[in-house]
Amino acid sequence: MSVRVSAPDPREVREASLDELSRLGLPLPPSQFPLVWEPGDEVELRPTADIEARxxxxxLILARCFGMPPQAAMSWLLGSRLVDAVTxxxxxxxxxxxxxxxxFVLHHDAxxxxxxxxxLTKQLDPMLPVDDRLVERLPQIAxxxxFQQWRARILAAPQHPVDAAALLDLHYCxxxxxxxxxxxxxxxxxxVDANAIGQRRWALEWAVVLRGPYHEEPPGWEEVDLST
Known part of the structure; x- marks a missing residue:
């Protein structure tokens, strides 16, 4: 079950995001660059089971990208009861x-x-590529x-929604x-290149659910809007 909490002050979070951009020597967005949420909004993560399924x-899709036969992939999805989680x-x-x-290969960063x-991994550093050790924490499909055995093995410990929201704002910038x-x-x-940053933002936009008068219902994976 996900926990909904008050979102942090969006201006303070944005200030920290801009400080990080400055530290990295990156250009800063214009002053009218929109905030990701408004004061008084709430934040939660999607249910852990939904994130695990994603x-x-x-x-699995990455395994297909690198040669897994379609029949074996479909068999694994059926056996793991994950067909409904596939777009x-x-x-x-x-x-x-x-x-x-x-x-689909780029989804490695998402x-x-x-x-x-x-x-499942300690940091999401914009300077560093995907941690090679991550593969040990993913389903050993081959x-x-x-899926059920993997969930029991990893014992997920989700981030606090406030920390995830702050990282979303950083990736937006x-x-x-x-x-x-x-x-x-x-x-x-x-x-790390722009494609990787965009993929990480996509994942955070999907996983972090913001609630407030200006937020619609959480989008599906394919409906995440990265246009702004």
Whole structure:
């Protein structure tokens, strides 16, 4: 069960995000750059089981990207009772390899961010690529580990919603800054590119649920809006 709490002061969080951008030597967004939430809003994480299911599905799709046969992938999804957690574009890719292979490979970083949300990795550093050790904390699909067995093995310890909201705000600002760098042909501060930052933001936008008068119901995975 997720816990809903008061969201932190959005202006204080934004100030901390901008301080981090400055520390990294990144351009700062314009003064009218919108806040992610308003004073008085509330925040929670999606249910842990939903985040676990999304991690498992993304991990399976990455396995398909790197050669897992469609029949084996479908069999694992059925055995793990995860078919309902697969989006239509994902299903087309899993069953027939249809869709943008490169975009599915990029989900590696979205998976990394979701792993951070569940406490499976200690940090989500914009300077560093995905932690190689993360694979040990993911379902061992090739070894026949089911979704249920994996959940029992990892014992997820989700982040506090306030911490997750702060990291979402940071990635909202980072996403803008990295795209600005790439547009200007400037060098990046670390080993992570704009695609990776965008994927991490996508995962955080999905996992962190904000409640207030200006927020709609949480979007589906494919409905996450990264246009602003």
């Amino acid at each position: 991690i498992a599905v993304l991990h 239509p574009p994902e299903w087309q890719y899993v069953t027939g390899g249809r869709g943008d292979h490169r975009s 998976l990394f961010a979701l792993a951070w949300v569940l406490g 070894a026949g580990e089911t 980072l996403d803008w800054a990295y795209l600005e760098l790439e547009k200007g042909g400037r060098s990046l501060p670390g080993l």
